[in-house]
Amino acid sequence: xxxxxxxxxxxxxxxxxxxxxxxxxxxxxxxxxxxxxxxxxxxxxxxxxxxxxxxxxxxxxxxxxxxxxxxxxxxxxxxxxxxxxxxxxxxxxxxxxxxxxxxxxxxxxxxxxxxxxxxxxxxxxxxxxxxxxxxxxxxxxxxxxxxxxxxxxxxxxxxxxxxxxxxxxxxxxxxxxxxxxxxxxxxxxxxxxxxxxxxxxxxxxxxxxxxxxxxxxxxxxxxx
Amino acid sequence: xxxxxxxxxxxxxxxxxxxxxxxxxxxxxxxxxxxxxxxxxxxxxxxxxxxxxxxxxxxxxxxxxxxxxxxxxxxxxxxxxxxxxxxxxxxxxxxxxxxxxxxxxxxxxxxxxxxxxxxxxxxxxxxxxxxxxxxxxxxxxxxxxxxxxxxxxxxxxxxxxxxxxxxxxxxxxxxxxxxxxxxxxxxxxxxxxxxxxxxxxxxxxxxxxxxxxxxxxxxxxxxx
Amino acid sequence: xxxxxxxxxxxxxxxxxxxxxxxxxxxxxxxxxxxxxxxxxxxxxxxxxxxxxxxxxxxxxxxxxxxxxxxxxxxxxxxxxxxxxxxxxxxxxxxxxxxxxxxxxxxxxxxxxxxxxxxxxxxxxxxxxxxxxxxxxxxxxxxxxxxxxxxxxxxxxxxxxxxxxxxxxxxxxxxxxxxxxxxxxxxxxxxxxxxxxxxxxxxxxxxxxxxxxxxxxxxxxxxx
Amino acid sequence: xxxxxxxxxxxxxxxxxxxxxxxxxxxxxxxxxxxxxxxxxxxxxxxxxxxxxxxxxxxxxxxxxxxxxxxxxxxxxxxxxxxxxxxxxxxxxxxxxxxxxxxxxxxxxxxxxxxxxxxxxxxxxxxxxxxxxxxxxxxxxxxxxxxxxxxxxxxxxxxxxxxxxxxxxxxxxxxxxxxxxxxxxxxxxxxxxxxxxxxxxxxxxxxxxxxxxxxxxxxxxxxx
Numbered sequence: 001x002x003x004x005x006x007x008x009x010x011x012x013x014x015x016x017x018x019x020x021x022x023x024x025x026x027x028x029x030x031x032x033x034x035x036x037x038x039x040x041x042x043x044x045x046x047x048x049x050x051x052x053x054x055x056x057x058x059x060x061x062x063x064x065x066x067x068x069x070x071x072x073x074x075x076x077x078x079x080x081x082x083x084x085x086x087x088x089x090x091x092x093x094x095x096x097x098x099x100x101x102x103x104x105x106x107x108x109x110x111x112x113x114x115x116x117x118x119x120x121x122x123x124x125x126x127x128x129x130x131x132x133x134x135x136x137x138x139x140x141x142x143x144x145x146x147x148x149x150x151x152x153x154x155x156x157x158x159x160x161x162x163x164x165x166x167x168x169x170x171x172x173x174x175x176x177x178x179x180x181x182x183x184x185x186x187x188x189x190x191x192x193x194x195x196x197x198x199x200x201x202x203x204x205x206x207x208x209x210x211x212x213x214x215x216x217x218x219x220x221x222x223x224x
Numbered sequence: 225x226x227x228x229x230x231x232x233x234x235x236x237x238x239x240x241x242x243x244x245x246x247x248x249x250x251x252x253x254x255x256x257x258x259x260x261x262x263x264x265x266x267x268x269x270x271x272x273x274x275x276x277x278x279x280x281x282x283x284x285x286x287x288x289x290x291x292x293x294x295x296x297x298x299x300x301x302x303x304x305x306x307x308x309x310x311x312x313x314x315x316x317x318x319x320x321x322x323x324x325x326x327x328x329x330x331x332x333x334x335x336x337x338x339x340x341x342x343x344x345x346x347x348x349x350x351x352x353x354x355x356x357x358x359x360x361x362x363x364x365x366x367x368x369x370x371x372x373x374x375x376x377x378x379x380x381x382x383x384x385x386x387x388x389x390x391x392x393x394x395x396x397x398x399x400x401x402x403x404x405x406x407x408x409x410x411x412x413x414x415x416x417x418x419x420x421x422x423x424x425x426x427x428x429x430x431x432x433x434x435x436x437x438x439x440x441x442x443x444x445x446x447x448x
Numbered sequence: 449x450x451x452x453x454x455x456x457x458x459x460x461x462x463x464x465x466x467x468x469x470x471x472x473x474x475x476x477x478x479x480x481x482x483x484x485x486x487x488x489x490x491x492x493x494x495x496x497x498x499x500x501x502x503x504x505x506x507x508x509x510x511x512x513x514x515x516x517x518x519x520x521x522x523x524x525x526x527x528x529x530x531x532x533x534x535x536x537x538x539x540x541x542x543x544x545x546x547x548x549x550x551x552x553x554x555x556x557x558x559x560x561x562x563x564x565x566x567x568x569x570x571x572x573x574x575x576x577x578x579x580x581x582x583x584x585x586x587x588x589x590x591x592x593x594x595x596x597x598x599x600x601x602x603x604x605x606x607x608x609x610x611x612x613x614x615x616x617x618x619x620x621x622x623x624x625x626x627x628x629x630x631x632x633x634x635x636x637x638x639x640x641x642x643x644x645x646x647x648x649x650x651x652x653x654x655x656x657x658x659x660x661x662x663x664x665x666x667x668x669x670x671x672x
Numbered sequence: 673x674x675x676x677x678x679x680x681x682x683x684x685x686x687x688x689x690x691x692x693x694x695x696x697x698x699x700x701x702x703x704x705x706x707x708x709x710x711x712x713x714x715x716x717x718x719x720x721x722x723x724x725x726x727x728x729x730x731x732x733x734x735x736x737x738x739x740x741x742x743x744x745x746x747x748x749x750x751x752x753x754x755x756x757x758x759x760x761x762x763x764x765x766x767x768x769x770x771x772x773x774x775x776x777x778x779x780x781x782x783x784x785x786x787x788x789x790x791x792x793x794x795x796x797x798x799x800x801x802x803x804x805x806x807x808x809x810x811x812x813x814x815x816x817x818x819x820x821x822x823x824x825x826x827x828x829x830x831x832x833x834x835x836x837x838x839x840x841x842x843x844x845x846x847x848x849x850x851x852x853x854x855x856x857x858x859x860x861x862x863x864x865x866x867x868x869x870x871x872x873x874x875x876x877x878x879x880x881x882x883x884x885x886x887x888x889x890x891x892x893x894x895x896x
Contacts (some may be wrong), residue, residue, distance in 0.1 A: 019245065019301040021691065026253025030699025032774055033706060034257060039778045048792040052782070052799065066774070070767040074760075077691040086759050088298075092425060102256055102290070106263045110276070113265050120272040124437040127276070201764060243469065243525040250477025258481060312522075319518040326480055326514070330487045334500070337489050344496040351500065375585060467693065467749040474701025481703060536746075540873060543742040550704055550738070552712045558724070561713050568720040575724065 017086050020094055021077075027098040028073040034105040035062045039111060043190065058112040061128075064190060065108040067197035068132055069101060072139055074201060079143050084153035093145055097138040100131065107131040115186065125186035129179035132193055136175060140168045171196050242311050244318055245301075251322040252297040259286045262336065282336040285352075288414060289332040289420035292356055293325060296363055298425060302388065303367050308377035317369055321362040324355065325425040331355040339410065350412035353403035356417055360399060364392045395420050465534050468542055475546040476521040482553040483510045485516035486560060506560040509576075512638060513556040516580055517549060520587055523648060526612065532601035541593055545586040548579065555579040563634065573634035577627035580641055584623060589615045592665050619644050636666075689758050692766055693749075699770040701744040706777045707734045710784060728848065730784040733800075736862055737780040739869035740804055741773065744811055746873060747888045751815050756825035765817055769810040772803065779803040787858065799856035801851035804865055808847060843868050 020160060025147030039058050042051035076097075083090075107128040114124040146159060174196050263282050264276035300321075307314075331352040338348040368374060371385060398420050406413030487506050490499035525543075531538075555576040562572035594600060595609060622644050630637030711730050714723035724791035748769075755762075779800040818824060819833060846868050854861030 019249065019304070022246065022249040022694065023253055023297060023301075025691065025694040025698055026249055029695055029702055030253055030257035032770070033702035034261065036778055037261070037706065037709070041778075041781045043785070046792065048786060048789075048795040050783070052795070063771075063773075066771050068770075073695060074763060074767070077695075077763075080691070090855050091298060091301075095298070095425075098256070099287075099290050099294075102260050103286075104287060106260050106265075109265045110272070113267070114272060117272075120270065123276070124271040165822060201767070243473065246470065246473040247477055247521060247525075250473055251481060254481035255475055258485065261485070312495070315522060315525075319522070319649070322480070323514050323518075324510075326484050327510075330484050330489075333489045334496070337491070340494060341496075344494065347496040347500070452792075467752070470694065470697040471701055471745060471749075474697055475705060478701055478705035482709065485709070507890065539746060543746070543873070544703070546743075547735075550708050550824050551734075554708050554713075557713045558720070561715070562720060565720075568718065571720040571724070 001052070017080060017083060020086050020091055021080055024080075024094060024098060025073075027101050028069060030151045031069050031101050031104055032066055033063050035106060035108060038062075038105065038109045055112075057115040060115075060190060061108045062114040064173070064194045064197065065104055067194055067201070068135070071200035072101065074136060075139055075164075075168070076142075079139075079146060082152050082156045082161065082164075083146060084151060085151055087151055089123060090142070090146055090149065090151060093138070093142045097135070100135045100138055103129055104135065111190065120181055121186045125182040125189055126179060129175060129182055129189060129193065132196075133172065133175040133179065136171055137167070140172060143168060167200070168190050171200060172197075228291040238391065239396070241304060241307060244315055245304055245312050248300060248304075248318060248322060249297075251325050252293060252300075255293050255325050255328055256290055259289050259332060262286075262329065262333045267342070279336075281339040284339075284414060285332045288418045288421065289328055291418055292427070293328060294357070295421045295424035296325065296359060299363055299388075300366075303363075303370065305382045306376050306385065306388075307370060308375060311373055311375055314366070314370055314375060315368045317362070321359070321366050324359045324362055324428050328355055328359065334412065339414070345410045346407055349406040350403060353399060353406055353413060353417065356420075357396065357399040357403065360395055367392060391424070395424060398423075401424065457584065463532060465528060467532050468539055469528055470522060472528075472542060472546060472624065473521075475549050476517060476524075479517050479549050479552055480514055483513050483556060486510075486539075486553065486557045500622060507599055508638060509556045509560040512642045513552055515642055516583070517552060517648070519645045519648035520583060521627040523587055523616070524590075527587075527594065530604045530612075531594060532599060533599055537598055538590070538597065538599060541586070541590045545583070545590050548583040548586055552579055552583065555601050559638065563638070569634045570631055573630040573637050574627060577630050577641065578635060580644075581620065581623040584619050585618070586604065588620060589630065591616060615648070619648060622647075675766060683731060689752060689755060692758050692763055693752055696748060696766060696770060697745075697754075699773050700741060700748070703741050703773050703776055704738055707737050707780060710777065710781045712736075727784075729787040732787075732862060733780045733784040734868045736869065737776055737857055739866055739873070740807070741776060743869045743872035744773065744807060747811055747836075747840070748814075751811075754824050754828045754833065754836075755818060756823060759821055759823055762814070762821065762823060763816055765810070765814045769807070769814050772807040772810055776807065785864065789860070793858045794855055797854040797861050798851055801847060801854050801861060801865065804868075805844065805847040805851065808840070808843050812844060839872070841871060846871075 039055065041046065042055070086094075086131065107124070107130075110124040111128045114120040118122075143164065146158070147165070152161060174192070178189045178192040181192065264285065265281065266272065267280070310318075331348070331354075334348040335352045338344040340350075347414070367388065376385060398416070402413045402416040402420070405416065487503065487510065490496065490503070534542075555572070555578075558572040562568040565572075566575070570580045591612065600609060622640070626637045626640040626644075629640065676890070711727065711734065714720065714727070757767075779796070779802075782796040783800045786792040789796075815836065824833060846864070850861045850864040850868070853864065
């Protein structure tokens with residue numbers, strides 16, 4: 001009976017995390033692919049190559065936003081791996097995180113449209129930076145909450161949990177610094193945002209690979 | 225043989241619910257992300273900040289619709305957790321529910337476009353409210369049908385089932401009241417719709433956490 | 449060793465079907481949600497209600513296409529339930545089926561745009577009917593191939609397999625008849641397409657519920 | 673304890689590959705369905721049939737891109753089947769691969785717009801070919817990395833691994849040849865791109881069916 005209960009409980013737990021992940025993956029992929037809709041085709045151009053090259057701000061925004069969303073997706077999937085199960089508040093935090101992820105294509109469009117337009121350039125870059133900051137801050141909260149609410153799986157390595165927390169912090173400070181820089185040199189800030197995304201894409205890996213190496217050994221007995 | 229049969233049967237049952245959930249998650253995420261496509265970039269604006277601020281109705285619609293879809297998604301995933309398996313009629317009800325979820329971005333656009341346009345404002349707000357009411361009513365039917373058709377898993381707590389049913393009811397009444405209010409003070413109605421979404425986002429949680437606490441203890445023996 | 453092999457084999461088999469289903473569900477949900485993008489918001493209308501009501505062809509197309517895609521999704525998920533595993537040729541047939549599903553929003557737009565435009569009305573209705581016919585024919589081929597290639601799970605009930613095959617046939621004939629009718633009375637044909645979708649949504653259910661009842665009993669021993 | 677550890681490890685491993693596959697499938701389906709958005713509805717046409725027929729470049733681009741994305745999806749799902757688990761660098765390579773998949777709808781639009789426009793035709797066809805080449809090259813890297821990093825499941829057949837590698841190579845050379853040809857006869861190059869996609873869709877199948885036959889026998893003991 002107790003086992004049966006537990007069995008059902010485990011199933012439910014997996015389902016619940018599964019739904020949250022499925023919803024999140026859908027949002028992440030949509031946000032990534034919506035970015036390309038905003039790459040406008042130059043109409044009736046006689047020098048197509050120049051016309052396409054002239055769209056570099058759109059490409060830059062596309063690249064930065066894709067890299068950022070990709071980095072957040074990667075961190076999100078690392079975090080959910082550490083989760084033993086979800087809680088309702090975690091799902092709400094996740095919904096707010098997803099709200100800000102779905103919003104990203106809009107400031108990206110603003111940036112692509114106004115990056116060479118004097119004052120508007122500052123506004124667009126700042127709004128863009130604030131959106132990235134908000135999204136990353138929500139990801140940070142998402143992870144911190146999971147840790148404090150004890151949703152992390154018991155067998156998770158304490159060191160990894162701390163590495164993950166430490167990795168997420170500097171990005172927030174960097175975003176604030178770049179938002180300020182963006183008021184003076186907008187393009188530099190945008191390039192900086194790309195750097196942060198790449199920074200996020202890499203170190204998480206280190207934390208993760210370490211886990212994987214350890215597991216690789218600890219798994220030997222049960223390795224399929 | 226009987227076990228083998230049952231095994232295959234269980235697998236099929238999971239697959240079927242899985243397909244319904246995958247399809248629903250796809251619809252939910254699409255509906256959420258389509259909302260941002262409708263945030264138009266002000267073209268060639270010299271005061272971008274004012275131009276963007278002037279789009280507040282679009283942001284309001286985006287927020288209310290996202291919160292509503294998020295709340296419905298959360299309720300939907302709570303409901304499917306209670307399901308032992310799906311039935312064909314449940315899948316049909318789900319298809320109709322999804323039809324009305326995919327429709328939401330349209331009244332949202334209407335609202336954003338006409339919220340400051342005299343009579344049209346009333347029409348847009350009313351159509352918007354009716355769409356939200358319809359979607360929530362279909363969710364209510366979806367859950368009621370699942371209960372009556374005996375699709376709820378045997379180990380589900382009767383109290384939870386009743387809590388869920390009770391939680392879904394008041395929202396319907398509130399929507400009707402707000403639709404009427406919307407004929408007089410449209411914006412107030414829209415704010416009210418946001419309140420309902422938040423109301424749905426929270427109490428379901430209470431019902432759910434209670435289950436979780438109980439399970440947390442009952443699971444101890446079989447905890448992963 | 450043999451068991452281990454089999455275990456891995458089973459896992460691979462599930463994964464493969466899983467990918468095909470995930471891809472298909474993504475296509476189905478996208479096709480459904482793209483339909484709503486084409487519901488244009490009447491711009492600067494003073495009689496919004498009339499303007500919205502005047503869009504009935506868009507709503508009709510939206511409804512018929514959603515119902516058809518929903519019916520095909522339902523049939524597709526019934527079919528994949530009968531599958532023991534996928535084969536590469538089945539995945540190719542599935543890709544072609546998905547190609548025609550993703551195409552549906554286009555003739556739907558044509559229909560909405562031209563349904564009241566004399567000769568163009570006939571063209572739009574015919575193209576629309578041909579697209580629906582093609583999609584259903586491909587679904588029929590998908591199922592027939594699966595049966596002939598012996599991909600159906602051994603424990604599937606022969607009677608169900610035949611019911612499913614029989615159910616898919618009449619729709620094809622009905623589409624041909626309606627396409628011809630559409631050359632004379634376009635709107636009548638469109639209503640007929642809706643009827644076919646509803647016809648598909650129901651009988652598959654009967655075939656399926658029967659299976660479920662049987663299983664429900666046969667499962668008793670292993671019912672979780 | 674060790675078993676428990678291993679169990680958890682195995683679960684995590686599946687989850688991780690699952691997230692990468694879910695994200696990829698989302699990108700693939702989005703890229704496929706975005707293609708149809710670009711099939712513009714001829715506005716207010718009196719000879720709709722001619723107007724629609726005149727859009728053949730859009731259809732050609734739609735078909736070639738869908739076939740290419742479909743072929744890459746099929747290869748991607750074959751590859752992930754061979755994977756025992758993912759590594760962080762594999763997920764990064766996958767993100768870059770997905771970046772180039774999401775980009776494909778843009779050169780497809782360029783092609784549809786400019787295929788009959790003199791010099792611009794050459795530019796559009798070349799950009800299109802380069803995008804297809806880049807995507808296929810990234811898929812090749814993705815697979816090569818997986819093999820070298822030892823992520824392929826131990827029970828994978830060495831012969832299959834080599835077949836898969838060999839199959840992916842000629843396509844790259846063919847793309848380079850067609851890009852050059854495209855500078856002279858653009859349309860011929862586009863038709864060639866379709867041929868490559870079909871070439872990819874088929875031989876992978878041969879490699880794969882062989883595996884399947886073998887498994888079919890080796891599975892007998894544990895079949896379903």
